[in-house]
Amino acid sequence: MELSDAEKLILTMLCEVHQHLDIAGAVDPKFVQSALHSGNTWGLRWKYGALYDGNARSDPPIVKEVVRILDMWSAIEDGYDALQSLDKDRVAASISPRQCEVKFLGFDSDTEFEHANIASFLIKDMQRFPKFAGRDIHSHLPSISIYRRMVRAFESLQKLIGKGRLNTDQLIALLNENTGPRCNFLKLV
The missing domain is CATH 1.10.3190.10 (yfbu gene product, domain 2)
Structure with a gap:
């Protein structure tokens, strides 16, 4: 999954808000941040496949x-x-x-x-x-x-x-x- 720099920044900020407010949910903000920071955004599709439509690109x-x-x-x-x-x-x-x-x-x-x-x-x-x-x-x-x-x-x-x-x-x-x-x-x- 390719994300723009702006999308990465928005996701990072959302993860920080999620963690700061201690929100319990289905999405793990630490995992999302790790995927973003390591460049392994394909991992988001692996972990949260149900969130994506069926036409997602294949893995690198x-x-x-x-x-x-x-x-x-x-x-x-x-x-x-x-x-x-x-x-x-x-x-x-x-x-x-x-x-x-x-x-x-x-x-x-x-x-x-x-x-x-x-x-x-x-x-x-x-x-x-x-x-x-x-x-x-x-x-x-x-x-x-x-x-x-x-x-x-x-x-x-x-x-x-x-x-x-x-x-x-x-x-x-x-x-x-x-x-x-x-x-x-x-x-x-």
């Missing part, structure tokens, strides 16, 4: 990309956590030695700021992807090119497994998509 492509990445990492972590110890050992023996933790560590907040901002907003403000809540999701290393390769492989696997859990071989295949120059987001635990 970068939002869709971040959601796909977070979905993939949720599936990777769930699959890995469900493995027996011997299968975890097999994963460790089969993946690149530069990988260090089977855990989503986020995006580089310097070079991938938009991705990091959207992920943070989804997790903290929208309370989506609770698995990642409370984590520092700023990897401090560029990760998006690796995540894009992993998502392509993940989407192919999803066609085969549907909503089922990833097995050992599928996890190994996905984790081996990390062909970056150094360990940037994987550490075996």
Whole structure:
């Protein structure tokens, strides 16, 4: 949702009045302010969809990309956590030695700021992807090119497994998509 500067100012002022008067209502003024200040106004449509007519524009492509990445990492972590110890050992023996933790560590907040901002907003403000809540999701290393390769492989696997859990071989295949120059987001635990 694109808002003019004047609309943002009006909404911010209305939120402040709403909070100052301690008005209880269906709209959370803190959430609205967070969406406005972080540039994630698409989140208003997600949270308050009933307030919009049916012809609202679709989400920005970068939002869709971040959601796909977070979905993939949720599936990777769930699959890995469900493995027996011997299968975890097999994963460790089969993946690149530069990988260090089977855990989503986020995006580089310097070079991938938009991705990091959207992920943070989804997790903290929208309370989506609770698995990642409370984590520092700023990897401090560029990760998006690796995540894009992993998502392509993940989407192919999803066609085969549907909503089922990833097995050992599928996890190994996905984790081996990390062909970056150094360990940037994987550490075996």
